[in-house]
Amino acid sequence: MHKDKVDESILEFLRKDSRESFVEIGKKLKLSESAIRHRVKNMVGSGTITKFTVEEGGGQPEALVMVSADSSIDTSKVSLKLTKLNAVKKIYEITGQYDICVIIQAPSIQEINACIDDLRKITGVTDTNTVIILKTIS
Template identity: 40%
Template sequence: MVRKSEIDINNEILEILKNNSRSSYTEIGKMLNLSEGAIRKRVRKMIEEGVIKKFTVIIDYKKVGKVESLTGINVSPESLLKVIEEIKKIDKIDKIYITSGDHTLIVDIVANSFEELDEIHKKIESIDGVINVYPAPILEIIR
């Protein structure tokens, strides 16, 4: 019988929680043939190590009358940290990602209307060091 590594078990726990963050430690333990205590200990350790940032839900903002946009932002390299600090101050920005590829940053914005979303994009454009802003409002969540 091949024994699973700690990393494999942790990855299985993460996959279960990713699909349903409401899964109880008892349920996860039964799925993985481990005790509730073992699952609790592993999850607590992953939280302490920053592997698990937070437990959350995925909201279809369109269904609650809001507008969500994943917006790409190109920033001059010397201004990156300053721009991030300014973006953190904008209330409607849910997440900020530093990326490689087409954009320096991608931000997840949740606004009450397209008008408010446009105002947020203009606010981002006005930040010193921002080169371009590329809005991409989400039309539908597939998965």
Template identity: 30%
Template sequence: MVDSIDKKLLEILKENARLSFADLGRKINLSPSAVRERVQKMEDIGVIKKYSIQIDNQKIGYDIEAFILLKVFQGQLKYVIQQITKFPQITEAHRITGSQNIHLKVVLKNQLELQNLIDQLMSLGDTNTFLILSKIE
């Protein structure tokens, strides 16, 4: 089970997952070995699933980010879920409730790439696209 100290560790790791066990320990008054044991335990039980990085997509040539809602054609949901993983432009995919079935976040180089992706997704269901103007932080 996760206790209040583990929750503090998680909050710190959310901000900077690259901190050493010693640095983490200093922030919550624990020894590096105690921190390592707690982090390892949370990894083992699946609380911590993975470590990742945030990338500024525009700085590497991807100028468009968008959300696409997909209403899958009747009886095709399992097939579509399998197909979604084959699109490298899709950075996040969620099965949702409501009038649409799937919520996608996509990162693309330009409008032509967005148009091509939408054309491909339209063979799987009805799409509704929202360009991301900025992230609110």
């Protein structure tokens, strides 16, 4: 499916606040609720939107862990192993000094630390650099 500027705008509104109603999005874009609903349905059908999800907030501590992977092991295999850790929320394969960036979120710093300990034990992880996220701006 070809996305136009209206579809891109709808996606941006949903990224910022997935609970925003089709009526409110329609008002902002000067379209009817049914037009917005139809476009979202088409984006779901075409695979542009693949899922709707809930992200928990609640002020839980987060950490960003930069991971170096052993060059003799496929990075995607290391990433797949990282998905098995409970506190891991996002995994990015990246370029630069490190190969993988992992976002960890848990109810306590102790649980984040336990997750990092488990992460470091994964075959293929050769080095990590961890920072605790103090404040999210946007």
